[in-house]
Amino acid sequence: MNAPVIDLRSDTVTKPGAGMRQAMADAEVGDDVYGEDPTVNRLEQRVAELLGQEAALFTPTGSMANQLGVRLVAPVGTELLCDSLAHVVRAELGAHAAVGGVTTRTWSSNHGRLDAEQVLAMVERSTSPYFVSTAAVTVEDTHNFGGGTVQPAAEVRALRKATRDLDVALHLDGARLWNSHVVTGLPLSELAGEFDTVSVCLSKGLGAPVGSVLASSADRIAAARIWRKRLGGGMRQAGVLAAAGLYALDHNIARLADDHSRARRLAEACADAQPGCVDPAEVETNIVAVRVADPPGRRCAGRAARRGRDPLRHPSRRRRRGRRARGTRPRRRRPYPLAPRAVSRWGPPACGRAAAAAGGPRLPAPAGRRRRGPAARRTARSPGAGARRR
Numbered sequence: 001m002n003a004p005v006i007d008l009r010s011d012t013v014t015k016p017g018a019g020m021r022q023a024m025a026d027a028e029v030g031d032d033v034y035g036e037d038p039t040v041n042r043l044e045q046r047v048a049e050l051l052g053q054e055a056a057l058f059t060p061t062g063s064m065a066n067q068l069g070v071r072l073v074a075p076v077g078t079e080l081l082c083d084s085l086a087h088v089v090r091a092e093l094g095a096h097a098a099v100g101g102v103t104t105r106t107w108s109s110n111h112g113r114l115d116a117e118q119v120l121a122m123v124e125r126s127t128s129p130y131f132v133s134t135a136a137v138t139v140e141d142t143h144n145f146g147g148g149t150v151q152p153a154a155e156v157r158a159l160r161k162a163t164r165d166l167d168v169a170l171h172l173d174g175a176r177l178w179n180s181h182v183v184t185g186l187p188l189s190e191l192a193g194e195f196d197t198v199s200v201c202l203s204k205g206l207g208a209p210v211g212s213v214l215a216s217s218a219d220r221i222a223a224a225r226i227w228r229k230r231l232g233g234g235m236r237q238a239g240v241l242a243a244a245g246l247y248a249l250d251h252n253i254a255r256l257a258d259d260h261s262r263a264r265r266l267a268e269a270c271a272d273a274q275p276g277c278v279d280p281a282e283v284e285t286n287i288v289a290v291r292v293a294d295p296p297g298r299r300c301a302g303r304a305a306r307r308g309r310d311p312l313r314h315p316s317r318r319r320r321r322g323r324r325a326r327g328t329r330p331r332r333r334r335p336y337p338l339a340p341r342a343v344s345r346w347g348p349p350a351c352g353r354a355a356a357a358a359g360g361p362r363l364p365a366p367a368g369r370r371r372r373g374p375a376a377r378r379t380a381r382s383p384g385a386g387a388r389r390r
């Protein structure tokens with residue numbers, strides 16, 4: 001019998017259950033590009049209310065919601081500040097620069113935790129022709145690559161107050177804001193209401209197959225609706241997807257607490273099996289980041305990266321040698337022996353230093369046999385050598 005496999009790669013692998021599938025099948029739909037899908041409209045209104053914002057827009061992905069959110073507050077040629085592990089800078093494939101025309105500057109953080117003072121020291125409100133002006137800051141709550149970290153509410157409040165005075169906008173990447181809400185017990189409107197733009201995901205741990213929502217002021221959301229269509233994100237009878245989102249909000253937020261306690265148990269089991277690989281006390285929500293002690297694969301990949309190679313496409317020399325030893329790849333034969341011999345079985349060599357040593361003529365060696373090494377490189381690089389080659 002096959003042992004059951006529990007896929008722990010990510011909360012993005014959660015699947016819709018029977019109740020959610022039924023809700024999708026029963027959804028009332030219309031053309032959402034015309035604003036005529038009643039289920040999408042209901043979802044947008046519901047999320048806006050939950051987050052303490054005026055309006056909201058359903059998007060196919062969290063990456064698109066983030067792109068739109070940043071676009072609304074950071075014009076072309078300005079900069080976005082975020083921490084060096086933020087999803088917007090690490091995992092959206094440069095979209096904010098490639099599509100939005102915005103540069104990013106990052107700060108280093110402790111597991112993605114916000115430190116308002118550190119961020120404020122980086123803000124550049126420049127009107128000079130020298131420095132890029134900071135238009136917005138992104139905060140990620142919970143923090144994915146930080147290990148599911150919940151943002152400290154006091155730091156967020158301090159950042160909000162100061163950035164408002166500086167006229168710098170705040171975008172919240174709240175893909176997992178639901179988890180923060182469950183851990184802190186704070187209302188979603190308190191966690192998100194003070195941000196200028198907020199994105200949340202329905203497909204991370206909540207079981208919806210796709211879907212995110214961007215929330216902001218009514219004016220900004222009207223502009224985002226145009227940009228969503230421009231980016232190819234206008235959806236027609238999207239109510240079947242929005243129905244999954246509504247079902248997730250009704251049934252699956254509270255049960256995130258189960259994920260959190262299971263994650264903690266998993267961390268404890270890992271720490272028992274391999275002490276030091278994870279600190280269970282660091283596991284705040286549903287993400288467990290396990291330190292793997294220098295595995296050979298990572299060493300190989302690191303070496304390949306240092307040499308500017310793709311580790312998947314260019315086997316390292318050691319792996320190649322291993323293959324040869326196993327006989328899975330034919331050994332390439334060298335055209336000449338490496339060291340010239342004065343006299344071989346076939347008689348004295350006809351050229352080169354060895355030939356001279358053997359008393360023969362000192363003709364230049366054929367191209368394939370020319371000496372390698374620093375001396376040879378010096379000769380090849382000299383202007384004379386270049387001129388001769390030409």
Ligand SMILES: Cc1ncc(COP(=O)(O)O)c(C=O)c1O
Nearest residue numbers: 061062063064087140144173175
């Ligand atoms: C923090 C965060 N923001 C945004 C996204 C993007 O979501 P999507 O995969 O739907 O584009 C993710 C995805 O995992 C995420 O972890």
